[in-house]
Amino acid sequence: MDAGTKILVVGDVRGRFKQLFQRVETVNKKAGPFEILCCVGDFFGDDKQNEELIAYKNGFKHITVPTYILGPNQKEHEKHFEDLADGEICTNLTYLGKRGVYTLTSGVKIAYLSGVESAGSADSAKSNHEFTKSDIFAVRNSCLVSKNCSTEYRGVDVLLTSQWPYGMQENANETASKLISFLCREIKPRYHFCAINGTYFECPPFRMPKDETTQFELCTRFISLADVGNSEKAKYIYALSLKPVDKSRLLDLVQKTTNEIPCPYAGLDLCGTVDKNDTSETRQYFYDMEKKKSKGQRGYGKKRRMQELNQEKCWFCLSSPDVEKHLIITIGERFYLALAKGPINRYHVMILSTKHLPCAAQLTTEDWEELDKFKNSLRKFFKTIGQVVCFTERHYKSFHLQINVLGFEEGYAWKIKHSFEDKAEEFNLQFETLPALDSPKMLPEIGPYFLAELPDDSTLITRQMNHFPLHFARDVFCSENLLNCDEKVNWKECLLEKDEETTYVSDFRKGFAPFDFTV
Template sequence: METKQKILIVGDVCGKLKSFFSRVETLNKKTGPFDLVLCVGSFFGKSPEVAELNDYKTGKKNVPVPTYILGPNDEASAKFYSNTQDGDICENLSYLGKRGIYSTSTGLKIAYVSGTEADNESGKKVPEWKFTKDDVVAVRDSCFASKSNMGDYRGVDVLLTSQWPIGIREQVKHGSKQIAWLANAIKPRYHFCGQNGDYFEPPPYRNKPDKNTQMELATRFIALAEFGNQNKKKHIYALNVTPVDKMRIIELIQKTTDEIVSPYASMDFGEEQKGSRGNRGDQYFYDMNNYDDSRGNKRRSQGNRISANFDPKRQKPSFDQEKCWFCMSSGSIEKHLIISVGDHFYLALAKGPINDTHILILSITHIQNASLLSPEQWSELNKFKSALAQFFKDREETIFLYERNYKTGHLQINAIGIDNNVAWKIKHVLEDKSEEHNLTLETVELAASPADMPQKTPYFVAELPDGTMMYTKQMKQFPLHFGREIICADNLLNCEEKIDWRQCNLEKEAEEAMAKSFRESFKPYDFTVV
C-alpha cells in the first residue's frame, strides 16, 4: 500500500476562486496528481470572484482536487460557512471545522485550529471566528489520546493555523501565544499558517523532549503569502509526505546542518502548559467502577460527516471535534450513554435505539473506519465483539453487526441481538433489501484483519451468523438507514416504524435508565472491568 501523499498547501485565497481553482487544476495536471489541497488563512475575501461560489455549488464549475479550508477569521467571512452541509461547501470543497484532527486514508494526521485567538474577557461570548484555550487544549488532547504509553508520542504530520504563533518572528506583532503553546506541545513535522501577507520559512527547529516523547523531533514552520500576490511571494507549497507513524525513528530524529533552537524553548507558558483538562492520562482513562453520571467520568459523543461525492483516493476528515457525537475528546458529549471503555474502543447505547440492547462499538479517537485500524485496535475491537456475542448468546439471541463507512466521520459499528429462531433470515433480508435499493452485495469470508476490509473507499459491511460478511462499495445515493431497515424488517424485529433513529429519540431519563440496565447486565462479560 502506498503511504506517501502528495498535497498542496496554499495561503490566503481571499475569494479569488476562479484564479485559485484554475491554478490548482494546472498544477495537478503538470506535477500531480495531488491527493488534496489544504488552505490556511482567509479563504473567502472581498474579491469579486467570490460571487462565483454559487457556480461551484450548483455544479456549473468544478473544484478539481479535494480541497479543505479553515474557518472564518472575521465576521464578514463567517456568512460563507453558515449553510455548509456536513462540512461540505460544494463538491470537493469542505470546511474542516473550528478545531480537530484530519486523518487521511494513509494515516497522515493533520491537526488544525481555525480563526484568531480570543481575548481573555470572562463571561463574554466567543464569536465563531475566534478560538480559545479550550480549543487548543482539545486538539492537544486528541493528538495524545491514541497513545497508551507515556513517551511513545511521535508528533503529528501537519499543523494548520490561520494565525501565526508568537515568538516565531520578531516583526510579527499579532501572533498567538495559544498557537505557540499548541505547536510546542504537539510537535508537528510541518506548521503552516497564513494571514500575515508574507512568506517566511526559517530553518527547521528541534523540539525539546518531554514526558510525552523522549525523541528530539523537528518542526518546519512555513508561513505562506496571499494567493496571487503582486510581489510574487510564495503562496503555494507542495509536499510528498509519509505519515509520521510509518516512518523509522532514525528518520524522525536525524538532524540537518541548518537547524535552529526552538523559538518556544525559553517561553514561560505557566498554567497554559497544563491546559484545562489536567494531565494527559486524565483525558482518556475512566473509572468505570462508579456509574454516577454526576461525577462526569464517562464521555460519549456522535458525529456524521462524509460527503456523497466521495473520492476513493481520500478519506474524509473527521471534522470539528467539538461537534463530533462520537469522539471522547469532544465537548459535545452524552456521557450517560457510555457502557464500557477499553484502551481503543468503548461501548455506548445507540442514540434513538431500536430496542434496549441496541449498542454501538465506537473508537475512542477519531478513526474513519475499520480498514484503518492498527493490529492492537483490531484486536480490542474483536474482544468487544466477542463479549457482546456471548452476552446475546446467553439471551438466546444472535448478534448482528454492521458498519456504514459513508457520510460519517467516525468509526461506529452497530450491534444488536436477533432472536435465534429468526436469525437465519438475516442474509435473506439483506438480499431482499439490497435488491429493493438496486444494490449489489458481495459475500466473502469474515475479515481477519483490517487489510481484508474494503480499502480507500466508502462501504457498508454486515457480519452474518455463518461466519461470512456481505458488503457493498456501491455507495452513490446509498440509503443511510439501510442497516436499520434490515433489523426492523417484518421478518426480523418487525418494527419498521423505527427505521429512522430520530423517530426513536428518548428523554434523557429514559436513556439513563436503559444504559444503566444494560451496563449492569453486561458486567459479567465486560473484560474492561477489573
C-alpha cells in the same frame, strides 16, 4: 520522496477562486496527482469577489483536487460557514471544522485549528472566528490519543493554523498566538503552515524539546504562505510529499541537519496562558469538541444541527407514517429499540432516536444519558446469554441516527478488534483508537464518520468516508473470523416475512424485559 502522499497548501485565497483553482489544476497535471489541497488563512473575500465561487457551486467549473479549508478569522466571514451540511461547500470543497485531526487514506495525520486567539476569557470565545485554551487542548489531546499505541509518540505530520505562533518572528508577535506556540510544542508537527500576515516566510528547521510524551527530539518546519495572486509574486502555494510519521523510519525523524536553529518555543514563558496542571483540560481526551456560541448569537446554548430530512419521509422517525412499528421492541423518552431490518441474526437490533437527529455527535447531554442507559442495559442482557456486544454508527449517507447492536460469544471478544483492523486494511482505511465514549464531545464536530464501540471499552473511529463501503460493519460481523456468514453482508438478502419479524421482536422483548428501564 518516493511513494509519499502528495499534498498542496495555499495561503489566503480571499475570493480569488478562479486564479487558485486554475493554478492548482496546472500544478496537479505537472507534478501530481495530489491527494489533498489545504487552505490556511482567509478563504473568502468580499461579496463581489466571492461571486467567482458560484460557477463551482453550480457545477459549471470543477475543482480538480479535493480542497479543505479552515474556518473564519474575522466576524464578517462567519456567515459563509453557517448551515454547511457535512462541511461541504460544493463538490471537492469542504470546511474541515473548528478543530481536530484529519487522517488521509495513506495514514498522514493533519491537525488543524481555525480562527484567531480570543482576546477575552481564556475559556470562552466571543465569536465563532476565535479559539480558546479549550480548543488548544482538544487538538492536543486528539493527537496524543490517536498515536500508535505500540510506539512512543512521534508527532503529527502537518499542523494547519491561520494565525502565526508567538516567538517565530519578533515583528509578528503583536498579532501572534501564544496558545498556538504551546500547541506546536506539545504535538510536534513535522510541518506547520499558516497565513494571514500576507508574507511568505520559511524558517530553518528546529527541534522540539523532549517531554513526558516522547524522548525523541522531533523536527518541525514552519512555513507562512502569502496571499493568492499577490503583487509581489511571493510564494503562496507549497507542495510536499510525505510518508506518514507512524510509518517512517525513526532514524529519518531524529537525524539532525546542518541548518537547524534552536526551538523558538523552548524558552517561552507561557504562564498565565496555559497551565499544564489544569486537570479539567488535560485529562480530557476528545476526538473533537462541540463548537461553542457566545451569548447573543443565534443558537447559543444549543448544538448546531445539520440539515434535516423531512421527517414524514424518514423511515426511522416515530412521527413518520413509514415507520414499521411492528419492529419496535421498547420506547424511551429520546430513543427506542427496534429489530434491525434484514437482521444478521435474531439478536441483531438497533438503537434509534425518536425524533429526527443525524448522528450521535449532535446529541445533547440529556440525549446522551438516555443513550448510555440503553447501551448498558443491552450489555447486561447480552451477558445473560453468554455474549459481549458491539455498537456501530455510520454517519454517512444516512440522515437518521442509527446505532447497530450485535452480540458475539464471549470467547470471540478479542477477535472483534482484529476483524475490524483486517477489514480496514482490505478497504485501505485508517482507524483512530479512542477510550470509551462518555460524551458526544468526543465525536467529530462536523462531517461524516464511522465508529465501533468494542467490548474492551475502546472505540475505533474513522473520518475517511469518501466512497466508504456502506456494508462495512456487516462485512466485519459476517467475516470468517466472527459469524462466518458472508451471504448476509447485504441486508436486503436477509429480509424476513412480517410474522417472522414479529416473532423475533416478541422473543427479544421477553428476554430484555428485566433490563428495560423504560417500563
